Amino acid sequence: MTTAEANKNLVQPAGGIPAPGDKSNSTIISSSPYHGLWALTNRELKKWYKNPVILLLSLIQPVLWLGLFGKAMNFGAIFTDGAFSIPGLNIPKEIINQLGTMLMLNVFGTTDYFSFLAVGMLSFIVLFTAMFSGMSIVWDRRLGTLNKVMSTPVARGSIVMSKILSSVIRSLVQASIILVLAVLLGMNISNITAIGVLGTFASLALLSFGFSAIFLMLALRSTNQNTQMAVVNLLNLPLLFGSNALFPASFMPEWLQAFVKINPISYATDIGRQMLLGAGGMGTLAFDFAYLTAFAAAFSIVGIMLSWRLLSK
């Protein structure tokens, strides 16, 4: 529709009501299938950044984990700098330190556990943000906002996509904050490069895409936020502990290792450790990225397809 037509329309809104069925609609409506996607995403983000309390609260947990686990269980310090000595044996300090370092490198792929965990926390915050992305659609349904949105010509897929996108954006912002905090708290930055940071965030974005889509799908038909909460609580810790985010998989029992191998969190964390810390990984970067991309694509597509079916009743 041209600007002139649009203007005419504006001045004369009721002007010449077209006959029923007349396809030349009097209202000005964009034909792009993506219109509204940004509006919907922006609405979610606005609610988030206008309420810094929520942002702060969501950061507390990973920061606590970093502080408590990362600093208290500093395995590196346990094995080095004389914290570890065997009475009666007079082993030179340098040798103990070297042994400790080797041990750390073997187990964690890096020399300090804090850095190891910090990267894990980036995946942690992504997972937790994604888990709650489903909650907002339950709310929207309860409050009738979803119905209102669905009575407009917005594509059904945009509704789900906007929730995924806003969750991805939130996750990345939160992960950046966690990364900065971790560096301030003493994360090893000797191997950090711009490409490493970009690659890490790309992997986190993929992780967030996939998980947000999964949790949104679980919420598509739900009208009860308690059910949704229960699902979230049921899944969060197994997903986290069944990955290499907190501890290396090599010491886990066989069956758990198998789960770690399919858990996408492991791949995002693996990418982070390789690209940020220069640590040795469980797979090649290319395979890690391929796995995450497939994960994100598969679930986003299924999510959008389900939204066509499940959003309408």
Add this chain to the structure above:
Amino acid sequence: MFNLTNVVMEMNGEMDANGGRRTIMQIRDLKKVFNGTVVAVDGVTFDVYEGEIFGFLGPNGAGKTTTISMLTTLLRPTSGTATVCGFDILKEPNEVRKRIGVVPQEYTADEDLTGYENIMFCADLYGIPRRISRERADELLRLVELEAAKDRKVETYSGGMRRRLELACGLINHPRVLFLDEPTLGLDVQTRAAVWQYIRKLKEEYGMTLFLTTHYLEEADALCDRIAIIDHGKIVKIGSPKELKDSLGGDVIELGVQESDDDLTPLISSVQHVKEVKRVSPSEYRIKSELGEVTAPMVIDALRSKGYRVNKISLTRPTLDQVYLELTGKSIREENGDRTQAMRQRMIMRRARR
């Protein structure tokens, strides 16, 4: 796609059959069954004409909201069809959505955003370019007198303000049909009157068709061009308020005479306009007639000329209430209290949940 019925009528020169108007919505045997057992809407068939205010009236659970949900493409009908603005709600739902506005029963505005942000959000959902939507938003906010409050968060709005905001949102795409589900529920008398004034003003401004449900009969009576009374998912009566009232058999004259053994029924029946006479007690008669205000004096004269004295008379105009009562077996007044209360409760619960 065009409307065959209308074309035929035009050719026959019978346009006046529906007031010379085009049909904008055709609903044919529309049915919705929930969970295989709950029949919410049980095969309704009716037309809505362009430019009219069409009212849907019925007790709780009659299926009003369900009907609106189907017409606004939110719910899939179990069977039956409907076209809105010439588009099939099942085959071309997006074309329907572009042309309608919806003001739902609940307040759906986002409480965390300001009034202005809410209305712009709606505009974006329709893909209206910013340049145009800004002007429209300003214009609509002025119309519903929310200009001063537009930058406040909606959580600080009163019920009336929220309703007006919903109205503005529903109009942002200049819809050809505006659906209003109980637009004045839970509002006080003054706010209700104000909301109606806006609705009428907006309708004049944009020349829309309005489809609304309401529980306030006076409103339906005063505002609607036509009313459908729906009960248990079925339309029990449809017509203009006057037609509905006339269907009750006109005005009711209640007459008291000096007690006598004579049955005055034949005498009263002979008076012009009188349609039905019933002897309620030896001294009381109930007369149904057209033009009650003219008939009543004539009845008195007729009786006096035969030597009977009338000592009591009352004239009752039929109200939509009576129609409603007769058709649904429920008085709407009993319900209103409950409903308003239920609505309040819902609002309170909603706040508490936040």
